[in-house]
Amino acid sequence: MRINTLNTGRRIQSGNLTVLTVVFLIAIILPILFFGLSYLKIMASYQGQKSAIDVASLSVAQDLGNIVIEGPGVGFISLSDFAPNGSATLATDGYPLTVRSINSLLATTRLEMILSDKLTDPILVNCANVDYARVMAAKTALVTALQAAVAPGGTALDKDGNIIKPYDRALNAYNSVNIKKMVDGTTNIKANSLTIELGYVEDLVTNMPIPRPAVFAELSSADQESGFYKSGRNIPYNGKPFVFAAGGNSAALVDFRRYKTTIPGLPYQIPTVVCCRAEQIYNETDAITGSRVRSVTATSCARPACLVDTKPKAGLFGVSGGVPLNMNPYPGNFYQLLTHVDLYNCPADAVYTPLTDDYPISATALVAVPELSNRKHPPFGHLLRLAFFDWLRKAGPCINLSSMFTAMQAPADFTVVASTTAMKIDKNGVFSIEAFPFDPLKSIPASHKQLYAVTGGAFPTANGAFDVYLKDQVRNLGRVNGGKHGGEPLTNIQANSAIPGVSNRFDENPSGLGTAPNGPGGTTIRPSYTATDAIAVELKFRERSLPPIVYPP
Amino acid sequence: MHKLVAMSSSRAIVLKLRSQRGASSTAEFIPALFVLVLLFILPMLNLMPIVLGAGFTYLVSNQAATRAAGQSSYAEALLEANKEVQAFNGSAWSKLLQMTPVGGYMTNGFDLYTDETLTSGAGTTTSYGPNTAMTAIPNQQANIYEYKVHCTYSLSPFVNLSNLPFIGSVPGIGQPYLMSMNAHKAVEIPESLSGINNAVAFTGGAAPFQLDSIAGSSVPGLFTGGGPGLWNRPSIYQIAENAGQTILDSDVILVDARNKGWQGTNVAVSTGNTIMVDYYAAGQWSNGIDPVTGLPKNTDADGGPGAAFMGYPVGCMIGRIDASPPALPSYLKLGKLVWSLPVGNSTSNLKMALNEGLGPLLSPTIGPSVYDDNAGFMVVRIVIAQ
Numbered sequence: 001m002r003i004n005t006l007n008t009g010r011r012i013q014s015g016n017l018t019v020l021t022v023v024f025l026i027a028i029i030l031p032i033l034f035f036g037l038s039y040l041k042i043m044a045s046y047q048g049q050k051s052a053i054d055v056a057s058l059s060v061a062q063d064l065g066n067i068v069i070e071g072p073g074v075g076f077i078s079l080s081d082f083a084p085n086g087s088a089t090l091a092t093d094g095y096p097l098t099v100r101s102i103n104s105l106l107a108t109t110r111l112e113m114i115l116s117d118k119l120t121d122p123i124l125v126n127c128a129n130v131d132y133a134r135v136m137a138a139k140t141a142l143v144t145a146l147q148a149a150v151a152p153g154g155t156a157l158d159k160d161g162n163i164i165k166p167y168d169r170a171l172n173a174y175n176s177v178n179i180k181k182m183v184d185g186t187t188n189i190k191a192n193s194l195t196i197e198l199g200y201v202e203d204l205v206t207n208m209p210i211p212r213p214a215v216f217a218e219l220s221s222a223d224q225e226s227g228f229y230k231s232g233r234n235i236p237y238n239g240k241p242f243v244f245a246a247g248g249n250s251a252a253l254v255d256f257r258r259y260k261t262t263i264p265g266l267p268y269q270i271p272t273v274v275c276c277r278a279e280q281i282y283n284e285t286d287a288i289t290g291s292r293v294r295s296v297t298a299t300s301c302a303r304p305a306c307l308v309d310t311k312p313k314a315g316l317f318g319v320s321g322g323v324p325l326n327m328n329p330y331p332g333n334f335y336q337l338l339t340h341v342d343l344y345n346c347p348a349d350a351v352y353t354p355l356t357d358d359y360p361i362s363a364t365a366l367v368a369v370p371e372l373s374n375r376k377h378p379p380f381g382h383l384l385r386l387a388f389f390d391w392l393r394k395a396g397p398c399i400n401l402s403s404m405f406t407a408m409q410a411p412a413d414f415t416v417v418a419s420t421t422a423m424k425i426d427k428n429g430v431f432s433i434e435a436f437p438f439d440p441l442k443s444i445p446a447s448h449k450q451l452y453a454v455t456g457g458a459f460p461t462a463n464g465a466f467d468v469y470l471k472d473q474v475r476n477l478g479r480v481n482g483g484k485h486g487g488e489p490l491t492n493i494q495a496n497s498a499i500p501g502v503s504n505r506f507d508e509n510p511s512g513l514g515t516a517p518n519g520p521g522g523t524t525i526r527p528s529y530t531a532t533d534a535i536a537v538e539l540k541f542r543e544r545s546l547p548p549i550v551y552p553p
Numbered sequence: 554m555h556k557l558v559a560m561s562s563s564r565a566i567v568l569k570l571r572s573q574r575g576a577s578s579t580a581e582f583i584p585a586l587f588v589l590v591l592l593f594i595l596p597m598l599n600l601m602p603i604v605l606g607a608g609f610t611y612l613v614s615n616q617a618a619t620r621a622a623g624q625s626s627y628a629e630a631l632l633e634a635n636k637e638v639q640a641f642n643g644s645a646w647s648k649l650l651q652m653t654p655v656g657g658y659m660t661n662g663f664d665l666y667t668d669e670t671l672t673s674g675a676g677t678t679t680s681y682g683p684n685t686a687m688t689a690i691p692n693q694q695a696n697i698y699e700y701k702v703h704c705t706y707s708l709s710p711f712v713n714l715s716n717l718p719f720i721g722s723v724p725g726i727g728q729p730y731l732m733s734m735n736a737h738k739a740v741e742i743p744e745s746l747s748g749i750n751n752a753v754a755f756t757g758g759a760a761p762f763q764l765d766s767i768a769g770s771s772v773p774g775l776f777t778g779g780g781p782g783l784w785n786r787p788s789i790y791q792i793a794e795n796a797g798q799t800i801l802d803s804d805v806i807l808v809d810a811r812n813k814g815w816q817g818t819n820v821a822v823s824t825g826n827t828i829m830v831d832y833y834a835a836g837q838w839s840n841g842i843d844p845v846t847g848l849p850k851n852t853d854a855d856g857g858p859g860a861a862f863m864g865y866p867v868g869c870m871i872g873r874i875d876a877s878p879p880a881l882p883s884y885l886k887l888g889k890l891v892w893s894l895p896v897g898n899s900t901s902n903l904k905m906a907l908n909e910g911l912g913p914l915l916s917p918t919i920g921p922s923v924y925d926d927n928a929g930f931m932v933v934r935i936v937i938a939q
Contacts, residue, residue: 121764126773213744214625215758224755226623226741335762344767345782347790349803349934366800372774376800377790379776385764405761430694456805457932458783460833465807465932505819506805546807546930547816 042296045179045187049280049298052177054253056170057276057300060150060196061251063166064272065305067156068099069145071138075478075486076159077102078142079247079272081309084488084526086159091479091486092448094519095526098488099159100396101306102142102270103208103244105135107229107397110242111211114218115392115401117238123382127371127389132240136268143270150196150274160523167196174278185284190295193279198271199261200232201254201301204246207308212400212429231272232263241267247306256301275301311427313529314395315474315489315536317388320438322417323541324459324466334423334433335408337539338388343468344381346455349506351376351383352446357484359446360510369451380455380468387451387472387537394474394489394536399429407431420538436533444471444490444535445513449483451475456506457544464545467506471538490516491527491534504547508540591717596726599710602650603725606708606732609650613641614736617663618702622738625753626745627686631658631665634702638663651709655731658684666701667746668737691743698740705733785887786831789936793829798938801826808870808905808931810838813924815873815904815911820935822874822903829936830854830870830885838929840868840909854931855886862908870931871908874901882908885933903935 064079068086071077075097076089082099089096109131116124149156149166156164171194179187205225210217214227223235231246243266259275277299285291323331331337352364371386372378392399412421412433420438425431446452451472457465477487493514519526528534617637621630638661641647642654654662664683671677672695680701681687691698707729714720714727721727740746745753771777776788786792793800802820809816822828832854839849840857850857856869863882865871871882885905910923 118758118760119762119764122771123773124764210755213758214742214753214755215744217755218758219755221625221753221755339764339766341767342783345776345787346784347776347787347934349805369774373772375774375791375794377794378774379787381767382774401758401760409761456934457807457833460836460930460932465805465833467805504806504816544807546809549809549812 041184045280045282046296046298048177048179049278049296050300052174052179053276053278053298053300054302055177056174056194056278057196057274057302058251058253059173060166060170060274060276061302061304063149063156063164063169064146064198064274065247065251065307066158067145067149067164068159069142069156070478070480071141073134073476073478073481074105074138075100075482077105077138078159079103079146079245079304080307082159082307083309084529085523086161087521087523088157088161089159089479090519090521091482091488092484093486093516094521095485095488095524096159097479097482097486097526098309098529101208101247101308102135102139103206103229103247103306104308104396105138106242106244107208107210108393109135110235110237111397111399112389112393113237113240114211114216116389118216118401121385123372123385124389127386130371131393139268139270146198146272150198152192167194170194170196170276174276179280185282185291187280187282187284190279190281193277193297195277197261197275197277199259199273199275200263200271201246201258201273201303202232202260202263204231204248204254204273204303205229206231206244206247207249207306208244209398212398213402216401232266234265234267243268243270245270245272245306246303247272248303249305249307251302251305254301254303256299259299259301272304272306273301274304275299309396311529313489313531313534314391314425315491315528315534316420316422316424316434316436317391317537318420318422318436318535319412319414319539319541320420320443321440321541321543322419323414324461324543325415326461327459331412331414333409333412337412337414338381338384338408340381343384343455343458344379346380346458346468348377348380348383348453349456350454351378352452352454353450354446354448354452354483356448358448358516359452360513361445361515362448364446364452367451380453380458380470383451383453383470383472384539387470387475387539390472390474391537394487395425395429398427399425400431403430407433420535422535424532439495440512443508443513443540444473444493444538445515446471447473447483447485447487447490447516449476449481450485450487454506454508459541461543464543466541466543467508469508469538469540469542471535471540473538474536485516488526489528489534489536491531492517504544506544508542591714592720595712595714596720596723599712599714599726602711603708603730603732606650606652606706606730607734609641609646609652610704610706610732610734611736613638614663614702614704614734615738616641617665617704618700618736618738621665621700621702623741624745625742625755627667630700630745631684634663634665634700635659635661638704651711652706652732653709653729655705655707657703657705662705664703666703667740668699668701669696670699671696687746691746693743698743698746699737700740702736703733704736705731707731783834784831784934785834789829789831789934793827793936793938798827800936800938802937803935805932805934806905808907808933810840810907810927810929810931811924812906813911813922815906818903818905818935820903820937822901822937823939825939827938828872828885828903829938830887831934831936832870832887833932836931838868838907838931839927840907841923841926849928851929854933856908862910865908867909869908870905870933872903872905874903876901882906882911884908903937905933907931 068078076099081101084096084098086096112128116128206229208229229244231244234241279297353367354362356362368374368376420436453470459466476482617634620637621634624630657663666680666682667687669679709729724730804819837851839851852868854870856866859867865884870885872885873882
């Protein structure tokens with residue numbers, strides 16, 4: 001039969017079912033295929049758009065971490081720490097200044113408060129409270145600057161003075177991603193639809209370490225993770241609220257579904273998580289529906305990069321010139337020096353600040369100390385603690401308190417006249433005692449706008465008396481308040497050519513003071529950042545001999 | 554082989570006949586395949602889970618170590634590592650690969666060690682554990698600390714070939730294979746290491762000393778009294794300021810008892826200024842030798858009981874200002890003196906001396922004077938206020 005059929009060549013009458021099946025399948029499968037294709041296109045274009053908005057939010061997050069402003073009373077601030085190598089952070093000495101992150105300032109102030117309480121010292125407590133007010137003002141200024149920068153058309157500056165335009169850069173980044181790949185037609189971002197907000201993602205961990213050892217952190221376990229503060233929550237100390245900004249070692253995307261514009265109950269806001277939204281218009285054509293327009297909004301969030309400077313250089317807290325041997329009891333360590341009753345209860349005969357340049361190049365003026373009840377002649381011991389506080393503040397939040405307590409009680413030889421016995425802090429926050437050669441002809445000058453105090457005749461000897469000088473080069477920070485060196489330690493002191501003379505007064509003989517060299521400008525890193533012998537605070541003892549006998553009249 | 558068959562139609566049909574060639578080859582192929590499967594493919598199939606198992610063993614070790622490293626106490630570290638391992642042990646991968654934990658903490662197949670490595674010298678590593686905290690206090694200056702997670706699993710063969718000769722006893726092919734891996738992670742909070750139940754405390758630290766041990770240090774910037782000091786009146790500036798006066802000038806000078814002339818100071822005085830002086834509390838000088846006792850006649854700046862000169866006690870501190878004609882000396886007793894005398898210029902420098910007989914009669918410029926047998930000096934703080 002089959003052979004016959006083959007032989008006749010006629011069309012087989014059966015097989016209608018096959019046609020029906022094919023038509024049916026086409027009717028079912030084609031729409032599914034079209035839907036699938038269309039869905040694929042939508043998803044692909046959304047992924048393209050998501051990629052674009054991710055790039056945009058990351059770009060803003062990177063920019064945020066680079067914005068630098070000059071904070072009131074605290075120097076240059078940012079979301080990141082920067083080494084002193086920014087050409088726009090030049091102090092008048094021609095070297096750049098360090099940039100501190102707001103988290104670093106907050107953590108430092110919190111640590112200051114804890115330390116002050118642990119040492120039960122009212123002067124340190126007062127200093128920490130004054131610092132807190134400064135940091136709060138700086139925080140407000142930084143938040144304002146960040147908010148302004150991310151607004152359409154907003155600008156800011158980085159540490160080198162480059163103009164940062166986060167909004168424009170985000171828009172460019174968004175547009176640079178090819179969303180059109182899977183679109184039949186045209187697609188563009190809806191005009192002015194890109195919005196950039198700053199807000200929060202709760203409980204993001206920062207890269208700012210809690211006080212070390214942890215037993216001094218004074219917080220609950222939930223306030224930290226792996227030894228780092230959490231952001232976006234109040235971690236108070238002594239009734240003062242501390243809220244840390246979200247940020248990590250690099251800019252990174254975070255879950256946009258957890259984004260919040262504010263966190264209720266926070267005493268103040270430091271919104272740093274970037275939330276970018278953009279609406280994309282798709283003008284598409286296809287064979288079935290013809291042309292159509294649809295819009296899709298995509299959202300992305302990123303946390304900014306908040307770099308932490310791993311080697312903040314606090315400089316030295318040094319004692320020079322040899323402590324008088326008749327000090328009773330003789331101080332055998334820094335703790336005993338700081339609490340020496342006789343030194344403590346000497347009145348400060350003068351608290352100076354050099355007016356236009358370093359002393360002795362510039363004249364000085366008597367100043368009152370705000371942290372010391374605005375007094376011009378406070379107890380010298382109060383000034384010494386103030387300087388100690390300033391030095392610790394310069395070291396930042398990474399100091400190890402146990403190490404500090406140990407170092408303060410470790411034996412220190414203050415007897416050597418030609419030596420500076422100093423406490424120093426390494427990059428891990430560990431304290432140590434070290435001796436450096438002290439050249440009376442290279443005695444450091446008093447930094448412009450910093451604190452320079454003297455108490456005269458404090459310790460009489462058989463042939464004269466010791467005057468005691470305190471130079472706190474890290475008292476006032478920043479270019480505005482901090483003067484020529486911006487509150488940075490001094491190093492590479494150039495010797496004065498003159499031989500120090502003798503006079504019967506408490507002032508340090510200016511010819512015995514050296515000069516701090518000026519820098520070349522630009523991005524040359526400040527020498528004190530890499531030097532191991534830069535001096536932040538110097539307590540200097542100078543023996544003054546009896547003046548020659550005079551005759552009548 | 555093909556064969557043409559004649560049909561009723563004109564078309565020829567070609568019939569295929571089975572070839573007789575290769576029959577022996579086919580007969581050999583079956584046992585060869587059997588041997589191949591048994592001795593090569595199935596063992597290879599059993600080796601693949603071992604490779605996967607090795608990867609998973611390291612993965613779970615690493616995950617457990619990472620989880621442990623961030624905890625704030627050893628107990629928590631152990632707990633979290635256990636959770637991580639348990640999660641894997643109950644997973645589909647573990648079942649698929651027939652991984653059975655061997656021994657370890659709670660028979661979950663892992664042990665947690667604390668490795669202490671000296672950062673100096675030979676870098677010797679001491680391992681504490683398993684599953685117990687180190688008893689020593691961590692020394693972060695000298696050592697680095699890592700958690701080591703040691704995982705052991707038994708991997709059963711995918712296909713049981715234990716009955717096969719020769720290969721039936723090979724671990725991994727015919728017998729279970731014992732797999733162990735170590736993973737290390739630096740301990741993020743080394744303080745957490747000392748004591749299994751000692752969670753890191755985040756509060757309550759105490760300083761070994763206080764700085765407020767000095768009496769009278771409670772008000773920043775102010776002398777609040779109480780503490781002993783070197784000076785009779787260390788709050789001399791504060792006294793002036795509290796009286797509403799402005800400090801105009803000050804100095805601390807050394808006045809030599811042997812000086813038979815007026816010793817200049819660096820402070821200037823105007824009419825109406827207040828001169829305040831303070832002396833080093835233990836300061837003494839002597840105005841000669843007592844002829845009776847042979848001892849120095851020591852006095853403080855207020856002077857001694859001897860004969861008075863110019864109406865002031867002998868040995869006391871006197872002062873005058875430059876003026877023309879010279880102003881009369883004043884007794885610079887401890888305390889304050891309002892300078893009411895006229896001055897030569899609008900301001901004139903204050904001069905000071907020990908009161909024993911200044912002037913040409915007793916102290917000629919040349920030759921011996923009554924000051925020659927004096928000794929000592931006085932450290933004087935002078936504050937000029939108004």
